Amino acid sequence: MKNRKVVPGLLEQMRDTLAALHETEGVGWETINTIMAKDGLKDAALRRPAEWRELGLSVRRSEAVAASLESRRMEQRRARWEKTGLSVITAMDPDYPDLLRHIYRPPWVLYYIGRLELLARPQVAVVGTRQATIYGKRAAEDLSAAFSHAGLAVTSGMAKGIDAAAHAGALRGSGGTVAVLGSPADVVYPPENRVLYRRIVEEGLIVSMTPPDVSIHPGMFPMRNRIIAGLSLGVVVVEAASRSGALLTANEAIKENRDVFAVPGPISSPRSRGTLELLRDGAAAQVLEAEDVIKHYRRYLGGVRIPAMPSYSEPELTEQEARIFRLLADGPASAEELCHRSGLTFGLLHAVLISLQIKQRIHQQPGSVYIAL
Helix, strand or coil: CCCCCCCCHHHHHHHHHHHHHCCCCCCCCCHHHHHHHHCCCCCHHHCCCCCCCCCCCCCHHHHHHHHHCCCHHHHHHHHHHHEEEEEEEECCCCCCHHHHHCCCCCCCCEEEEEHHHHHHHHCEEEEEECCCHHHHHHHHHHHHHHHHHHHEEEEEECCCHHHHHHHHHHHHHHHEEEEEEEEEEECCCCCHHHHHHHHHHHCCCEECCCCCCCCCCCCCHHHHHHHHHHHCEEEEEECCCCCHHHHHHHHHHHHHHCEECCCCCCCHHHHHHHHHHHHCCCEEECCCHHHHHHHHHHHHHHHCCCCCCCCCCCCCCHHHHHHHHHHCCCCEEEHCCCCCCHCCHHHHHHHHHHHHHHHCCEEECCEEEECCC
């Protein structure tokens, strides 16, 4: 995608037109690319379906595009954005991020709420599993705080677990944070991140390529991962299972020649399996402290002192606690299953489970099912 210069007076018109095309059912990246290649945005709102067909669109798409560009529909679209606080940036805008512009099939349209200037800052992505351990969340938050203090914006996907911890840590510093959503930018997903979402709206930036009023579905998230990687100089994976969205983000970063880093975790934890595989296979550089990442981007930051990460250690476990934790590390289990597999009496098991919850190593789910953290 080339960075085309646009006469300022035409920029708003082209932005509205691109957004209208992007929101038209059946019109995807290739269709818009075809239209752009033939300078198809000129006087787009005045075109009849037959004229769109001359640009290579099918009859059905031509009619849909012409209807989407009607003045009434355009006004409804702008009113919708204004009501929800959404703004739009397109690939034709001079503020569109250069790094993102050069990925494979960069999004033509991004919806955003918050501080657009954060897109111009050097960014590092911090991603990981939704089912994060306390160790993982602490590492993600502390690393992100250090990155932000150094002047790097921290980018993530605002999912539960590592993503949420990364955003929270970044908000402790001055670098800011960018949340890339798979859902529309004005939809809080997951709902339990509502407080975090509001903070990012006020202090950071929410970004999505998903149009308003589109229902959430799994197909939205691979593109979200590509945008996270595309915006970032490098991707830090804190905790990830062997097959996880965080590893997909890392793979996108590798495809786009971005740096990939991984935080090592215990070999006994399934949540660290993916990060350990990245390190074993030489696909990622090891992160033991924030400086391991920041030193690669010093030229973007100037002379900034990096605060040291606070030391953190897991609470020690008794022999019985360690036995139960190892069983849960293999997967969720009920109290009855744990009693049978561990050989502990039910009374002792109950005491051990309470102790592990106090130490925040396990969590009880509905139905007396326990999971390791």
